[in-house]
Amino acid sequence: MILDHQITNISSRPTINASVTPRGSLEILSQLEVEKLKKVGENGLYALFRQCALAILNTGSDSDNAKTIMEAYPDFEIEIIQQDRGIRLNLINAPANAFVDGYMITSSREMLFSAMRDIVYSEAERLRKQSDLSKGVGITDYVFHLLRNANIFKSGEHPNMVVCWGGHSISDEEYKYTKNVGHALGLRGLDICTGCGPGAMKGPMKGATIAHAKQKISDSRFLGLTEPGIIAAEAPNPIVNELVILPDIEKRLESFVRVAHGIIIFPGGAGTAEELLYLLGILLDPENKDNPFPLVLTGPKDAEPYFQQLHEFINDTLGFEAQQKYKIVIDDPEEVARTMAQGTKEILKFRRKVNDAFYFNWNLKIREDFQKPFEPTHDNMSQLELSKDLPTHVLAANLRRIFSGIVSGNVKESGIRAIEEFGPYKIDGEKEIMQPLDKLLKAFVTQHRMKLPGSKYEPCYQLVD
Numbered sequence: 023m024i025l026d027h028q029i030t031n032i033s034s035r036p037t038i039n040a041s042v043t044p045r046g047s048l049e050i051l052s053q054l055e056v057e058k059l060k061k062v063g064e065n066g067l068y069a070l071f072r073q074c075a076l077a078i079l080n081t082g083s084d085s086d087n088a089k090t091i092m093e094a095y096p097d098f099e100i101e102i103i104q105q106d107r108g109i110r111l112n113l114i115n116a117p118a119n120a121f122v123d124g125y126m127i128t129s130s131r132e133m134l135f136s137a138m139r140d141i142v143y144s145e146a147e148r149l150r151k152q153s154d155l156s157k158g159v160g161i162t163d164y165v166f167h168l169l170r171n172a173n174i175f176k177s178g179e180h181p182n183m184v185v186c187w188g189g190h191s192i193s194d195e196e197y198k199y200t201k202n203v204g205h206a207l208g209l210r211g212l213d214i215c216t217g218c219g220p221g222a223m224k225g226p227m228k229g230a231t232i233a234h235a236k237q238k239i240s241d242s243r244f245l246g247l248t249e250p251g252i253i254a255a256e257a258p259n260p261i262v263n264e265l266v267i268l269p270d271i272e273k274r275l276e277s278f279v280r281v282a283h284g285i286i287i288f289p290g291g292a293g294t295a296e297e298l299l300y301l302l303g304i305l306l307d308p309e310n311k312d313n314p315f316p317l318v319l320t321g322p323k324d325a326e327p328y329f330q331q332l333h334e335f336i337n338d339t340l341g342f343e344a345q346q347k348y349k350i351v352i353d354d355p356e357e358v359a360r361t362m363a364q365g366t367k368e369i370l371k372f373r374r375k376v377n378d379a380f381y382f383n384w385n386l387k388i389r390e391d392f393q394k395p396f397e398p399t400h401d402n403m404s405q406l407e408l409s410k411d412l413p414t415h416v417l418a419a420n421l422r423r424i425f426s427g428i429v430s431g432n433v434k435e436s437g438i439r440a441i442e443e444f445g446p447y448k449i450d451g452e453k454e455i456m457q458p459l460d461k462l463l464k465a466f467v468t469q470h471r472m473k474l475p476g477s478k479y480e481p482c483y484q485l486v487d
Contacts, residue, residue, distance in 0.1 A: 188222020
């Protein structure tokens with residue numbers, strides 16, 4: 023689509039200034055890709071893209087000499103604009119013969135963006151072998167590529183993706199409640215993303231399916247994000263219609279947070295605690311203080327003690343400020359859905375203000391402590407520092423790793439084998455941290471939140487006295 027145009031004449035060759043956007047091919051680029059396309063010089067792609075674009079815009083010309091074409095349009099430039107609804111190209115002094123009445127010929131436009139697609143893809147393939155995943159920006163870009171390759175981004179759609187976290191081992195009443203919340207979300211046109219397994223990961227999707235049918239929503243999205251160590255223990259439920267398998271738990275968690283327009287946490291066990299601590303650590307980062315992120319903890323009336331224990335644990339370890347980052351709603355699916363619906367409106371307003379994408383939360387700062395893969399070996403688990411002297415977001419990162427190790431020892435093949443060979447993980451730390459941790463873990467065991475009901479649980483951890 024041409025947003026504006028102006029015909030001029032340089033060296034007897036008519037030129038045009040125009041603004042164009044792609045159709046369904048390459049609306050979405052990462053920030054690094056855009057910078058690469060803009061960059062002039064050895065490590066940039068601008069010269070290559072400009073050359074290809076100028077050749078395409080000269081389709082049908084008599085010349086077959088690239089040098090002649092380049093010299094004929096020395097003032098041809100391309101401005102690459104990343105905006106909340108995708109990519110826009112501002113063409114300056116472009117060959118006018120690629121336009122009719124100010125509008126670019128369709129085939130020329132398709133070839134122009136095909137060139138961009140192929141140049142970007144080739145560069146991405148090269149970088150995939152060389153990219154430095156030890157740096158946060160590289161990790162985030164890698165996560166973006168994984169999700170885009172899975173085709174989960176929908177350019178132009180207003181924020182409506184609600185992530186639901188919760189346990190695979192929950193009671194029938196809790197499961198019914200997750201369905202009711204999903205139904206309330208679906209009636210408001212919200213899509214659902216979960217860890218794709220059973221229990222609290224399935225219920226919201228099932229409820230939203232019925233609600234979407236009532237609202238005649240035909241393009242429902244039920245996104246499941248998992249990773250190789252989890253998927254064998256928590257196979258995708260049949261409602262998932264988009265599935266992405268991330269390389270590790272850290273990429274999976276970042277994917278949840280980057281695509282979410284709000285997160286709901288249902289009752290769960292160690293994995294749910296890990297997810298909550300991960301998100302709280304990010305939201306407690308001073309750089310994220312102005313970034314809106316609706317977060318609701320909810321369950322039926324019988325789950326109130328569970329959330330009270332979790333709330334007290336957060337207070338005892340991370341403090342009052344962390345408690346202010348979420349809202350607890352008991353036995354009220356409609357209120358949960360209203361909170362999420364209102365939250366997506368606030369996110370829409372904020373992202374427009376900061377010119378951030380609707381489909382991927384680039385603006386959220388995620389530090390490398392939360393991004394780098396943590397291998398829950400016995401040595402690594404025993405060396406984690408648990409002290410109130412740590413900055414709050416760093417302590418949250420280490421607590422998240424504790425629960426990640428417990429999840430590994432509970433359900434992942436590698437973790438289970440390690441426990442069988444070396445015994446339980448040894449976890450040590452300050453008394454002020456260890457006591458609330460011990461209390462919470464004992465509650466999880468008592469409430470059968472570590473394993474599916476009927477399974478005897480042998481702790482994979484031991485808290486050092």
